[in-house]
Amino acid sequence: MDFSKLARPNIRSLKPYEAKEIPCKVKLDANESPYCIDITPDKKVLQRLNRYPDPETKELKKAISKTLKVNSDNILLGNGSDELIYYLIITFGGPVLYPVPTFSMYGIISQALGEKNIGIPLNKDFDLDIDKMLATIKKCNPKLIFLSSPNNPTGNCFSAESILKIIEASKGIVVVDEAYQPFSSEKGFLPLLKDYKNLAILRTLSKIGFASLRVGFLIADEGLINEVNKVRLPFNLNSVSQAMALEAFKNKDVIESQIKNITSERERLFEELSKINNVSPYPSEANFILFKTKNADIVFQKLIKNGVLVRNLSSAVKDSLRVTVGTPEENNFFIKALRKSIGGKA
Amino acid sequence: MDFSKLARPNIRSLKPYEAKEIPCKVKLDANESPYCIDITPDKKVLQRLNRYPDPETKELKKAISKTLKVNSDNILLGNGSDELIYYLIITFGGPVLYPVPTFSMYGIISQALGEKNIGIPLNKDFDLDIDKMLATIKKCNPKLIFLSSPNNPTGNCFSAESILKIIEASKGIVVVDEAYQPFSSEKGFLPLLKDYKNLAILRTLSKIGFASLRVGFLIADEGLINEVNKVRLPFNLNSVSQAMALEAFKNKDVIESQIKNITSERERLFEELSKINNVSPYPSEANFILFKTKNADIVFQKLIKNGVLVRNLSSAVKDSLRVTVGTPEENNFFIKALRKSIGGKA
Numbered sequence: 278m279d280f281s282k283l284a285r286p287n288i289r290s291l292k293p294y295e296a297k298e299i300p301c302k303v304k305l306d307a308n309e310s311p312y313c314i315d316i317t318p319d320k321k322v323l324q325r326l327n328r329y330p331d332p333e334t335k336e337l338k339k340a341i342s343k344t345l346k347v348n349s350d351n352i353l354l355g356n357g358s359d360e361l362i363y364y365l366i367i368t369f370g371g372p373v374l375y376p377v378p379t380f381s382m383y384g385i386i387s388q389a390l391g392e393k394n395i396g397i398p399l400n401k402d403f404d405l406d407i408d409k410m411l412a413t414i415k416k417c418n419p420k421l422i423f424l425s426s427p428n429n430p431t432g433n434c435f436s437a438e439s440i441l442k443i444i445e446a447s448k449g450i451v452v453v454d455e456a457y458q459p460f461s462s463e464k465g466f467l468p469l470l471k472d473y474k475n476l477a478i479l480r481t482l483s484k485i486g487f488a489s490l491r492v493g494f495l496i497a498d499e500g501l502i503n504e505v506n507k508v509r510l511p512f513n514l515n516s517v518s519q520a521m522a523l524e525a526f527k528n529k530d531v532i533e534s535q536i537k538n539i540t541s542e543r544e545r546l547f548e549e550l551s552k553i554n555n556v557s558p559y560p561s562e563a564n565f566i567l568f569k570t571k572n573a574d575i576v577f578q579k580l581i582k583n584g585v586l587v588r589n590l591s592s593a594v595k596d597s598l599r600v601t602v603g604t605p606e607e608n609n610f611f612i613k614a615l616r617k618s619i620g621g622k623a
Numbered sequence: 624m625d626f627s628k629l630a631r632p633n634i635r636s637l638k639p640y641e642a643k644e645i646p647c648k649v650k651l652d653a654n655e656s657p658y659c660i661d662i663t664p665d666k667k668v669l670q671r672l673n674r675y676p677d678p679e680t681k682e683l684k685k686a687i688s689k690t691l692k693v694n695s696d697n698i699l700l701g702n703g704s705d706e707l708i709y710y711l712i713i714t715f716g717g718p719v720l721y722p723v724p725t726f727s728m729y730g731i732i733s734q735a736l737g738e739k740n741i742g743i744p745l746n747k748d749f750d751l752d753i754d755k756m757l758a759t760i761k762k763c764n765p766k767l768i769f770l771s772s773p774n775n776p777t778g779n780c781f782s783a784e785s786i787l788k789i790i791e792a793s794k795g796i797v798v799v800d801e802a803y804q805p806f807s808s809e810k811g812f813l814p815l816l817k818d819y820k821n822l823a824i825l826r827t828l829s830k831i832g833f834a835s836l837r838v839g840f841l842i843a844d845e846g847l848i849n850e851v852n853k854v855r856l857p858f859n860l861n862s863v864s865q866a867m868a869l870e871a872f873k874n875k876d877v878i879e880s881q882i883k884n885i886t887s888e889r890e891r892l893f894e895e896l897s898k899i900n901n902v903s904p905y906p907s908e909a910n911f912i913l914f915k916t917k918n919a920d921i922v923f924q925k926l927i928k929n930g931v932l933v934r935n936l937s938s939a940v941k942d943s944l945r946v947t948v949g950t951p952e953e954n955n956f957f958i959k960a961l962r963k964s965i966g967g968k969a
Contacts, residue, residue, distance in 0.1 A: 280847045288714055298677065327657065328834055357856065368634055490672065507637045510706060
């Protein structure tokens, strides 16, 4: 029995997101926080393991509501932002528009769902090619536009002016994916939610210390939330993640100070990378740095041999690797390993 | 902005699964186990909260492999079986065929994805109408057939002979949803996996004590698993649920003895229900009993007033309520409450 023939045509050619674990001493490949905050699930949760989770995630919505100063009715919780991207595309369909390179799941999920997806190359400064974006919006009337800002893997924020133009020009939903916003000097788009009904924002706990829990949230107009909620699985967020995310929100000060460490380390890492021959880092507003290097594929492999796992992005951005900002010790280890890997003495 | 107009047409009329919490002293509405097993997540997990979960869920697959005597390559883990139903329909598309009444998510998810779904009424014994099923398979060539056995909400196992006929007649995938199999006296379909490549089986931890964790698993031919795995989100099962499910598998003996308690209580509950005037329970192979009663809607409301929440299924099976088997104390409380509710003295 040929299952690939039985699958829908769009599935046959689908290449799933690659997330194989490569064991390495220092792991700087997945834009995780290098810091683990010591929290435990509330005992009440462990005494009710036999019960289904709260389908409405009420307590967690309250905590997010308080922190982000948005109404609970404007929040939808997901098993990671990934799941919310699925739900958005299931609800509104395609065409789905996004710049490239960007977070690969927008394209992968669009293809999995058989929806047309259009990637518009960023300009040479890694900013939105606003003319092409606007022309495509006019021509293709995308139902959904995904803008990751700060953008993964390039690290920069897109021009706020361009994003606004896109929101104003679009008859569909514009999703600003702010997974990396906590590391940025810019304010982000939350304050604009009231002005633009077709604006939706994605946030996550994954980059600020809790990737394990899979907690993402969509913030948008109540009407939009209600529509997406129709396709949400009733128990999509397990009880333990709900409870632990609640604990996470009690540690705002710790999280804030870790973010400060990470952004100051990012600046130091940028300086260090700039000093290395044949290495050019791109400025970053996120918790990672994309850098250009000769023979990126070889350097990537040598880095693994030297004990550091980064992300090889040379297929998306020529000759480029992406390194997540680690602890000061991890960053020092990485810089040494990179010098060795480039020098050829792996 | 009218978001329902922006949504795909199939979403507009979609009624999501209703899972609102109604607080009640005794909760017998969701087919949860009444017993909570005392497990805690491994400390190693709590020390790595900042890291993404194992995308391949290797350890958990090993544990399932050992318990169910299937190969790890034949297993796919989901954030509850619900998510696996989504993935199956995303992968293979429709038409989706199932008997009615049955677990409502097959229909809801099909509609969310815009796939044609066909419900064939069960016969008067709540068994498969095999002639109509076979005729529909011939006529509509469904890509997926979902058979919940034991069936929710009717409680019975479908005729194994009929299921086999359906598997043999179908060119698509036949998914036997064995969520309630642990409570059944029948063997289930796992031993037949080797004989039928188009057979897939769903199992879950939700009914045997761990609904909170959201752990479901699909067991099928490796080729089928690989195809569905393409549309799976890479980190769909959070780290804590993975770790706690591993702990759960270490408690097989406890789980087994709880299942024995539940099935013997089910038989007692059946006897008790049979004694009540105007109440007719249907025999059950699951951890719940469907029973017929006059004025089901009123009895349902009176039961809530008397402190017991059951599931009102009168829209699916005329005049019927579904009660989950609880602890002996809960079952006694329920029987008293039901007598009161029917007697009119709420």
